[in-house]
Amino acid sequence: MDKIIEHIPEKNRSKMLEKILEQYVDKQGLRGIPKPDLDALLLYLYVVYSDKNEFDSFRLGQRFKIKESEVKSLYETGLLKYAKMTWNVPYKLDKLLR
Numbered sequence: 001m002d003k004i005i006e007h008i009p010e011k012n013r014s015k016m017l018e019k020i021l022e023q024y025v026d027k028q029g030l031r032g033i034p035k036p037d038l039d040a041l042l043l044y045l046y047v048v049y050s051d052k053n054e055f056d057s058f059r060l061g062q063r064f065k066i067k068e069s070e071v072k073s074l075y076e077t078g079l080l081k082y083a084k085m086t087w088n089v090p091y092k093l094d095k096l097l098r
Helices: 010-026 035-049 057-064 068-086
Strands: none
Touching: 010 035, 010 068, 035 057, 035 068, 057 068
16 A cells, blocks of 8 residues: 555645644644544545545545544544634535535
8 A cells, every 4th residue: 555645745745744733733732632633633634635635434544544434533523623724725625525
């Protein structure tokens, strides 16, 4: 299986890293965010910045090596907690909510 980073276009990698550091380090500090919230942040940002730019729980489960139900739960958490930081990122909501 290929590396996860390969599914994030190079032009989006620095933007994604910036959002991770902003939410995880700048706002909370190391260890300031619970692991499930960090997992949700990573999965949510991956969906937003990946080359597919769509939510496919089966594919994401394989890629992140977790159950589809966990993907759905983490993504829902990510949407609720972190969507406001990416409102200006162009992606299609209809694809994400399938």
